[in-house]
Amino acid sequence: MALYGWMLLAPALILLITFAFIPAFETVWASLYSKGTLRRPSHFVGVENYLSLFSDPAFRKVVTNNLIYAGITIPVSIAIALGMALWANAQIIGRGFVRAAYFTPTMLPMIAAANLWLFFYTPDLGVIDRITALFGFPSVNWLGQQETALYSVIAVTIWKEAGFYMIFYLAALQTISPELREAATVEGAGRWTYTRRVVLPLLAPTTMFVLVNALINSVKLIDHLFILTKGGPDNASKLILYWVWEMAFAYFDTPQAATMTTLILVVLGIVAAVQFAVLERRVHYR
Amino acid sequence: MAFIELQNATKKWAGAVGIDNVSLSIAKGSFVVLLGPSGCGKSTTLRIIAGLEQPDQGRVLIDGRDVTGVPPSKRGISMVFQSYALFPHLNVAENIVFGLKVRGVGRAERDERLETALARTGLKGYELRKPAQLSGGQRQRVALARAIIADHPICLMDEPLSNLDAKLRHSVRQEIRSLQRQLDMTVIYVTHDQTEAMAMADVVVLMKDGKIEQAGSPASLYEEPATAFSASFVGTPPMTLLPASGVPEALLPQPPQAAAKENLILGIRPESIRVTAGSANGLQGTVQNAEFMGAETFLYAGTAAGPLIARLPGRVSRAPGERISLEWDRGDAVLFDKTSGRRLESNSGNAGQKRAVTA
Numbered sequence: 001m002a003l004y005g006w007m008l009l010a011p012a013l014i015l016l017i018t019f020a021f022i023p024a025f026e027t028v029w030a031s032l033y034s035k036g037t038l039r040r041p042s043h044f045v046g047v048e049n050y051l052s053l054f055s056d057p058a059f060r061k062v063v064t065n066n067l068i069y070a071g072i073t074i075p076v077s078i079a080i081a082l083g084m085a086l087w088a089n090a091q092i093i094g095r096g097f098v099r100a101a102y103f104t105p106t107m108l109p110m111i112a113a114a115n116l117w118l119f120f121y122t123p124d125l126g127v128i129d130r131i132t133a134l135f136g137f138p139s140v141n142w143l144g145q146q147e148t149a150l151y152s153v154i155a156v157t158i159w160k161e162a163g164f165y166m167i168f169y170l171a172a173l174q175t176i177s178p179e180l181r182e183a184a185t186v187e188g189a190g191r192w193t194y195t196r197r198v199v200l201p202l203l204a205p206t207t208m209f210v211l212v213n214a215l216i217n218s219v220k221l222i223d224h225l226f227i228l229t230k231g232g233p234d235n236a237s238k239l240i241l242y243w244v245w246e247m248a249f250a251y252f253d254t255p256q257a258a259t260m261t262t263l264i265l266v267v268l269g270i271v272a273a274v275q276f277a278v279l280e281r282r283v284h285y286r
Numbered sequence: 287m288a289f290i291e292l293q294n295a296t297k298k299w300a301g302a303v304g305i306d307n308v309s310l311s312i313a314k315g316s317f318v319v320l321l322g323p324s325g326c327g328k329s330t331t332l333r334i335i336a337g338l339e340q341p342d343q344g345r346v347l348i349d350g351r352d353v354t355g356v357p358p359s360k361r362g363i364s365m366v367f368q369s370y371a372l373f374p375h376l377n378v379a380e381n382i383v384f385g386l387k388v389r390g391v392g393r394a395e396r397d398e399r400l401e402t403a404l405a406r407t408g409l410k411g412y413e414l415r416k417p418a419q420l421s422g423g424q425r426q427r428v429a430l431a432r433a434i435i436a437d438h439p440i441c442l443m444d445e446p447l448s449n450l451d452a453k454l455r456h457s458v459r460q461e462i463r464s465l466q467r468q469l470d471m472t473v474i475y476v477t478h479d480q481t482e483a484m485a486m487a488d489v490v491v492l493m494k495d496g497k498i499e500q501a502g503s504p505a506s507l508y509e510e511p512a513t514a515f516s517a518s519f520v521g522t523p524p525m526t527l528l529p530a531s532g533v534p535e536a537l538l539p540q541p542p543q544a545a546a547k548e549n550l551i552l553g554i555r556p557e558s559i560r561v562t563a564g565s566a567n568g569l570q571g572t573v574q575n576a577e578f579m580g581a582e583t584f585l586y587a588g589t590a591a592g593p594l595i596a597r598l599p600g601r602v603s604r605a606p607g608e609r610i611s612l613e614w615d616r617g618d619a620v621l622f623d624k625t626s627g628r629r630l631e632s633n634s635g636n637a638g639q640k641r642a643v644t645a
Binding site: 179183184186187197 | 358
């Protein structure tokens, strides 16, 4: 019987070990060694890589960027998704069209979406500048200046993510029995009271799920950076994972990249654990 | 004077009739049951009275006030839903006081009324449970408690017992009825189960195809069915309907006028039927099945005129296939017009005729 159980587990276990656990451990291991060159082979350095990382101003810049990025994209895209879902779930004309329209950005690959937004942001020729020019505003190089680069990238992410999260909210809204609304109506609850006292609590498990996803995406979704800014100008829009990629494959500083990756793993693990532990108690599951 | 009044209410949906020109008046403090098969418009009627649905035509009056177009919360009603519609994220106490909270009733009064409602519905000790942790019967009580805590004079119930098992249904039925009497509520209760209607109602309103078929006390519905449909819907087992032409002359009541036998349907209650071994005057039949119920036996027989159910006292042993003769007093049988379905009064045919005209 035990053998049978292991046989059922085997495919998932083998794949996970080969492609997730072994690389993860190798990464942690690699972060403890120095960078090897032809003349000086790599040797064990302990936490030295971590120390040099913490003292790197670029590291601080990138982490700050990512915190701003997450701090804005997560709440804004969830709020927009919830709003759109509540609206698209209501009895409105052309409901199917509204849903499809909201969902379109999600179906596009991130690279394609970024290319699209590149056209929007292009100085002088882009859609945004054309529109602002109508009102007499000067041309702005949205992606090319430090003040706006990060926020322009954030806007693209929100545009892309909100529709995706909306689908989860829509699905959850469909499971709420219309009789609950009627019961609330009979009890004297208006639209807003019903939403706040009944709908939002019942959507809490979905919000929880979306929150975890949004948090993970805020770290792992960097495709658009390659098209839009490449992290520039002067690291103004550089995110952690892009920086890791740069270190590993542009500067070939594997130990430094491994160090950073290890940190990401640890932080994401802690955040996920806290989220589930804290919110689990406050969220109602049916 | 009527407390709740529905005047010529009509509601149509694309391709389907909800209700068609329904007028209804309900006295204060009465227990009215809207009865009928599914799709007859009973729920639509209730929802129009509740204000969850707006009639295309017609008016709703509550206590003399025209409430057509007034939102449900301003009609002085509470409602019990078929699925109970409890808020799954709130516990029993929060569910019950939901309406009071929304209306901004103070904490002290809320707690006091919660206590009363809990006591009335026997839910003490369950305050902190979530609906998912309750049995079907307990959930039903929570829905009931939520309905009575508001102290509204009117309570609307949409098939509140249909999710309970038969045994529980029987006891909850009586609890609802005694609660209604205690609180002097006017209850409008929707069901498709005629037993519930007969057991609970002051007035039964039988509906069919969006129209009121017959309204009256349970006894009058049973004893004086206005139509063949009423006759066959009310009573367990229902009234047997046979074409008059297939029934021996001795068993036929006197038709009002010289109506052709082909146009008449004879109705006979199961308990009026007697079974004799071999009488030439009776309706000849064959036993198909006998159901022993304890105090009585239901005998299913096939005859030349059609199938028939007889309700015989005590235990009756009849083997399937046995030939029997069925008899009844002609005064116990009723006649219906085949085309209109209306009942024909045996001697004074006017009442039946008049009704037939309005239909």
